[in-house]
Amino acid sequence: xxxxxxxxxxxxxxxxxxxxxxxxxxxxxxxxxxxxxxxxxxxxxxxxxxxxxxxxxxxxxxxxxxxxxxxxxxxxxxxxxxxxxxxxxxxxxxxxxxxxxxxxxxxxxxxxxxxxxxxxxxxxxxxxxxxxxxxxxx
Amino acid sequence: xxxxxxxxxxxxxxxxxxxxxxxxxxxxxxxxxxxxxxxxxxxxxxxxxxxxxxxxxxxxxxxxxxxxxxxxxxxxxxxxxxxxxxxxxxxxxxxxxxxxxxxxxxxxxxxxxxxxxxxxxxxxxxxxxxxxxxxxxxxxxxxxxxxxxxxxxxxxxxxxxxxxxxxxxxxxxxxxxxxxxxxxxxxxxxxxxxxxxxxxxxxxxxxxxxxxxxxxxx
Numbered sequence: 141x142x143x144x145x146x147x148x149x150x151x152x153x154x155x156x157x158x159x160x161x162x163x164x165x166x167x168x169x170x171x172x173x174x175x176x177x178x179x180x181x182x183x184x185x186x187x188x189x190x191x192x193x194x195x196x197x198x199x200x201x202x203x204x205x206x207x208x209x210x211x212x213x214x215x216x217x218x219x220x221x222x223x224x225x226x227x228x229x230x231x232x233x234x235x236x237x238x239x240x241x242x243x244x245x246x247x248x249x250x251x252x253x254x255x256x257x258x259x260x261x262x263x264x265x266x267x268x269x270x271x272x273x274x275x276x277x278x
Numbered sequence: 279x280x281x282x283x284x285x286x287x288x289x290x291x292x293x294x295x296x297x298x299x300x301x302x303x304x305x306x307x308x309x310x311x312x313x314x315x316x317x318x319x320x321x322x323x324x325x326x327x328x329x330x331x332x333x334x335x336x337x338x339x340x341x342x343x344x345x346x347x348x349x350x351x352x353x354x355x356x357x358x359x360x361x362x363x364x365x366x367x368x369x370x371x372x373x374x375x376x377x378x379x380x381x382x383x384x385x386x387x388x389x390x391x392x393x394x395x396x397x398x399x400x401x402x403x404x405x406x407x408x409x410x411x412x413x414x415x416x417x418x419x420x421x422x423x424x425x426x427x428x429x430x431x432x433x434x435x436x437x438x439x440x441x442x443x444x445x446x447x448x449x450x451x452x453x454x455x456x457x458x459x460x461x462x463x464x465x466x467x468x469x470x471x472x473x474x475x476x477x478x479x480x481x482x483x484x485x486x487x488x489x490x491x492x493x494x495x496x
Binding site for chain 1: 414418423434438442445476
């Protein structure tokens with residue numbers, strides 16, 4: 141009688157074992173799936189972070205480029221024009237005072253200095269708009 | 279040798295393979311995997327002695343009474359190393375010593391050496407299921423993932439093996455004394471065939487875990 145009862149128990153136990161085993165394997169597979177998803181999420185997060193950083197860098201460089209262009213134009217249009225007018229006035233004064241050697245010599249020096257300043261200003265303006273900067277800002 | 283006997287003996291093949299592999303790579307193992315290798319040596323030694331006694335028709339049930347506390351002690355140490363600072367190390371130490379004490383008391387006063395120590399086995403299985411589930415959660419933790427734990431994939435396989443085996447075998451352990459001593463000889467072997475299958479699955483997971491370890495240090 142006891143053996144029959146035990147045999148009945150085993151008959152119930154065997155499918156239960158199979159079910160529990162499937163559940164256990166399911167839990168492990170679920171864990172692996174979660175882990176895979178989390179890994180994919182981490183990768184996506186890193187990718188988005190990198191893209192954002194690249195965008196920030198690009199935007200920063202574009203702003204810098206715009207600022208450089210503005211400074212170059214301001215230098216060329218405003219300071220350049222002022223220096224040119226100054227040089228023109230000095231030349232006129234030089235012509236008017238050509239008979240006074242002391243004044244003429246001083247004005248010549250002033251003209252040379254203004255020409256040097258104009259040339260330096262053009263150089264700086266040109267370097268600020270150098271093509272290599274434009275390439276970097278692309 | 280009949281089919282049932284063949285299946286039961288075959289279940290020890292992965293144990294031998296794992297034992298040999300662990301012995302070969304033992305020097306290269308570090309940290310928690312080194313602790314795990316102690317479990318492999320202990321478990322394999324007891325199982326092979328048990329198989330030898332079974333072949334010699336000598337009752338091998340007393341070995342289970344040594345095997346259960348020994349295995350739990352090794353695995354608790356392994357989990358303590360894996361989980362590190364995430365769990366108070368004292369909790370696992372106290373649990374393992376308490377379990378050893380419970381197991382010895384169970385053998386001395388409740389289930390003698392020649393009866394299956396089902397109570398100790400059930401408690402061991404429940405504790406290991408809890409520990410393995412906690413370890414799964416630990417591995418999914420953002421901090422652990424960001425920090426990059428060495429050999430995490432190996433530990434995940436080992437933990438999966440422990441979880442699947444102990445959860446699947448829980449019912450067998452619970453009804454072990456009924457199935458061993460109550461049923462007819464023909465039918466009482468079936469749960470143990472299932473047990474052998476679960477054991478094969480567990481040792482295969484262990485083998486994959488050790489195989490997938492970081493081999494940079496080797």
